[in-house]
Amino acid sequence: MMFKNNYRMSLNALRASRWRSFLTMLGVIIGVVAVVTVISIGEGIKQSITTEAESLGPSVVTVLPGPQVEDREDIGQTLNPFASVGHSLTERDVEYIQGIDGDIEVVPFVRGSGVVSTNEVEMPGAKVIVTEGDVPLVLNREVRFGTWHENNSESGRSFVVIGSNVANELFNELSPIGRSMTIGDQSFTVRGVFAEFPRSPLPFMSIDYNNAVFVSREAGVALSNNGNTIFQILAHGSDSVSASELSSSIKNALADGRGNSDFAVLKRSDMINMYRGILNVLTLGIAAIAAISLFVGGIGIMNIMFVSVSERTSEIGIRKAIGATNGQILSQFITEAAVLSLLGGVFGILGSLLVNYFIRLFTPIEPVIVPELMIGAVIIALMIGVIFGAVPAIRAARKDPIEALRYRI
Amino acid sequence: MKNIIELRDVSKLYGFGDATTVAVEEVSLRVKKGEFVAVMGPSGSGKSTLMNLIGLLDRPTQGTYLLQGKNVARFSKWRQARYRRDRLGFVFQSFHLLPSMTALENVALPLAYRGITQTRRLTQAGNALERVGLADREFFYPKQLSGGQLQRVAIARAIVNNPEVIIADEPTGNLDSAASRLVMELLSDLHTSGHTVLMVTHNPELTRYASRVIYMHDGVIIADEDSDIGSVPTLAKKMYFRARKTEDDDLAGVSALMDAVPQKDSNNKTKKKPVKKRRTKSKTKKPKSRSTSK
Numbered sequence: 046m047m048f049k050n051n052y053r054m055s056l057n058a059l060r061a062s063r064w065r066s067f068l069t070m071l072g073v074i075i076g077v078v079a080v081v082t083v084i085s086i087g088e089g090i091k092q093s094i095t096t097e098a099e100s101l102g103p104s105v106v107t108v109l110p111g112p113q114v115e116d117r118e119d120i121g122q123t124l125n126p127f128a129s130v131g132h133s134l135t136e137r138d139v140e141y142i143q144g145i146d147g148d149i150e151v152v153p154f155v156r157g158s159g160v161v162s163t164n165e166v167e168m169p170g171a172k173v174i175v176t177e178g179d180v181p182l183v184l185n186r187e188v189r190f191g192t193w194h195e196n197n198s199e200s201g202r203s204f205v206v207i208g209s210n211v212a213n214e215l216f217n218e219l220s221p222i223g224r225s226m227t228i229g230d231q232s233f234t235v236r237g238v239f240a241e242f243p244r245s246p247l248p249f250m251s252i253d254y255n256n257a258v259f260v261s262r263e264a265g266v267a268l269s270n271n272g273n274t275i276f277q278i279l280a281h282g283s284d285s286v287s288a289s290e291l292s293s294s295i296k297n298a299l300a301d302g303r304g305n306s307d308f309a310v311l312k313r314s315d316m317i318n319m320y321r322g323i324l325n326v327l328t329l330g331i332a333a334i335a336a337i338s339l340f341v342g343g344i345g346i347m348n349i350m351f352v353s354v355s356e357r358t359s360e361i362g363i364r365k366a367i368g369a370t371n372g373q374i375l376s377q378f379i380t381e382a383a384v385l386s387l388l389g390g391v392f393g394i395l396g397s398l399l400v401n402y403f404i405r406l407f408t409p410i411e412p413v414i415v416p417e418l419m420i421g422a423v424i425i426a427l428m429i430g431v432i433f434g435a436v437p438a439i440r441a442a443r444k445d446p447i448e449a450l451r452y453r454i
Numbered sequence: 455m456k457n458i459i460e461l462r463d464v465s466k467l468y469g470f471g472d473a474t475t476v477a478v479e480e481v482s483l484r485v486k487k488g489e490f491v492a493v494m495g496p497s498g499s500g501k502s503t504l505m506n507l508i509g510l511l512d513r514p515t516q517g518t519y520l521l522q523g524k525n526v527a528r529f530s531k532w533r534q535a536r537y538r539r540d541r542l543g544f545v546f547q548s549f550h551l552l553p554s555m556t557a558l559e560n561v562a563l564p565l566a567y568r569g570i571t572q573t574r575r576l577t578q579a580g581n582a583l584e585r586v587g588l589a590d591r592e593f594f595y596p597k598q599l600s601g602g603q604l605q606r607v608a609i610a611r612a613i614v615n616n617p618e619v620i621i622a623d624e625p626t627g628n629l630d631s632a633a634s635r636l637v638m639e640l641l642s643d644l645h646t647s648g649h650t651v652l653m654v655t656h657n658p659e660l661t662r663y664a665s666r667v668i669y670m671h672d673g674v675i676i677a678d679e680d681s682d683i684g685s686v687p688t689l690a691k692k693m694y695f696r697a698r699k700t701e702d703d704d705l706a707g708v709s710a711l712m713d714a715v716p717q718k719d720s721n722n723k724t725k726k727k728p729v730k731k732r733r734t735k736s737k738t739k740k741p742k743s744r745s746t747s748k
């Protein structure tokens with residue numbers, strides 16, 4: 046009851062000085078936009094990484110060079126294929142894994158070098174992956190046009206299968222199948238195009254297979270100058286073997302064979318958790334910095350509430366004379382600060398939706414505002430109002446009614 | 455009849471040490487339910503301070519104050535606020551309405567602090583406004599109303615909670631004679647309908663509406679006389695011609711009062727002969743145009 050009155054009164058008071066209220070709110074609005082946007086970007090990236098990782102299929106295990114690190118700071122290193130300098134996987138490791146009992150499809154990825162081009166276009170961003178085995182199976186993606194190269198250099202021609210971006214850039218609307226392209230100075234014929242891979246907006250985290258050209262090992266010897274440096278091994282077990290069973294038997298096999306632990310074996314869920322871990326740390330770090338602007342917004346509210354309390358001294362006197370208790374005056378002003386801040390929070394969420402719209406429009410990132418984030422933002426805005434409004438409200442409540450009545454601006 | 459207000463040796467001091475001002479000094483006063491008490495006295499004599507004490511806006515430095523038999527001066531701030539809300543109504547010289555609210559909302563405000571629903575608040579406030587003859591001004595803002603109308607809104611606000619005691623500190627101080635008469639008639643109506651009214655005024659003419667007149671000087675009640683409704687009592691009559699305009703005139707007002715009341719203090723025997731002739735012009739019931747430079 047009293048709250049409803051206070052709420053109505055504060056809306057009136059805020060409406061009475063619309064511009065001032067808006068400018069005060071602006072501090073909270075900017076703070077909420079900053080925090081909500083940062084967190085929604087983090088959430089968006091997390092979700093697309095999860096989608097990406099899930100696209101691998103549940104029974105695929107990834108082996109990476111470099112030690113398995115649980116420490117989050119180094120996870121990025123572990124997962125970053127370009128950061129594995131000094132650590133390597135070799136053909137021997139592939140053999141260790143193939144030596145495990147059971148039906149395991151093992152696919153090693155070797156980095157190839159050379160600029161990808163046709164007679165007309167060049168695509169410097171394309172990555173060459175020299176590989177063997179059932180790549181469509183381990184990547185859980187079908188070759189949409191054409192076929193995967195099994196017997197690769199039939200009749201002396203070398204075949205490649207390309208990612209969808211490569212197909213678009215090199216051949217545009219033409220059908221790529223059967224056309225020729227060059228990698229470095231070697232020429233290849235396109236035999237298939239992969240269906241599009243879902244891709245994370247942070248390409249440095251893993252390879253974007255849409256930009257990849259897959260070359261068979263026989264045909265790609267010349268492209269992989271030190272052909273036995275493998276940056277990633279994907280292993281796909283039979284359906285009867287669970288991913289964790291597969292990963293632990295691979296771990297054992299590699300540890301036995303290599304005699305060291307300079308490798309990482311990751312299940313799909315490990316990858317997802319690690320990416321999420323990194324992103325949580327990153328997002329929270331940036332959000333904490335953004336939260337400083339929320340604090341500044343709170344100080345703005347406190348400031349304006351002090352002004353408002355002193356301007357309305359005579360109002361306070363009148364209200365006390367007609368029977369308002371100190372508590373009622375206190376809650377009136379706290380409600381006012383809270384409403385101000387709450388409105389700032391709501392506008393901030395709307396503003397963040399707008400910012401996110403532009404982020405989607407101009408970047409590959411797809412920010413996601415989950416309901417918890419909205420509720421959290423509203424609650425935090427409310428709390429800021431209450432906390433920063435408390436001191437001015439206490440000052441209002443303590444005013445002496447006679448002095449307040451005598452007050453003239 | 456029972457005393458609704460009883461003050462026993464109530465004092466109010468301001469400041470400390472050498473700077474101490476005694477605004478009210480050991481005042482004892484009994485007011486019966488249904489009385490209309492006019493309080494007169496020169497500026498600075500402690501009238502407003504006394505009203506604030508009775509209205510529970512202030513606490514006495516010393517003494518006992520019983521309101522309806524309860525020792526209210528010792529109440530907590532919270533209980534005092536409840537008493538102000540439920541039993542006391544204030545009317546101020548400068549109206550003290552909230553500019554951001556309509557007349558109706560202003561009148562309804564005390565009801566909000568009682569937790570009454572909005573529809574009932576507005577109905578009751580509408581009735582109160584009707585009682586002061588402003589039913590057609592419900593949705594006017596204070597800046598759209600004349601001084602007399604503002605004061606009638608303030609009276610409506612004071613009575614909306616149906617308080618036992620109405621305290622009016624110079625309610626006509628900012629009004630012209632026509633508006634003053636309307637306001638006084640409203641207060642008189644309230645008196646007739648059984649409310650106890652305490653009113654501070656500088657205008658002796660207005661004591662016509664009172665059943666009793668109290669005279670203050672230097673924080674002390676120096677005289678207290680019953681008055682017939684409709685006539686100006688003897689002491690007030692002495693001040694009749696002393697409508698003042700300047701500070702000098704204020705002094706004249708004081709001396710007129712000092713002349714009028716029987717002196718207890720031997721120091722004050724020197725009878726001043728104030729320039730009575732000078733004032734003959736203002737024999738007409740001229741409203742006070744006191745400059746409120748406090």
Ligand SMILES: Nc1ncnc2c1ncn2[C@@H]1O[C@H](COP(=O)(O)OP(=O)(O)OP(=O)(O)O)[C@@H](O)[C@H]1O
Nearest residue numbers: 468469475476477496497498499500501502503504
């Ligand atoms: N807050 C205060 N601090 C110090 N002195 C005060 C305070 N309030 C009132 N006084 C003093 O108390 C005395 C009585 O003041 P009060 O306002 O009651 O006079 P008054 O009779 O109402 O005068 P007026 O007719 O001008 O309204 C004055 O001398 C005044 O200076």
Ligand SMILES: [Mg+2]
Nearest residue numbers: 501502503623
């Ligand atoms: Mg006064």
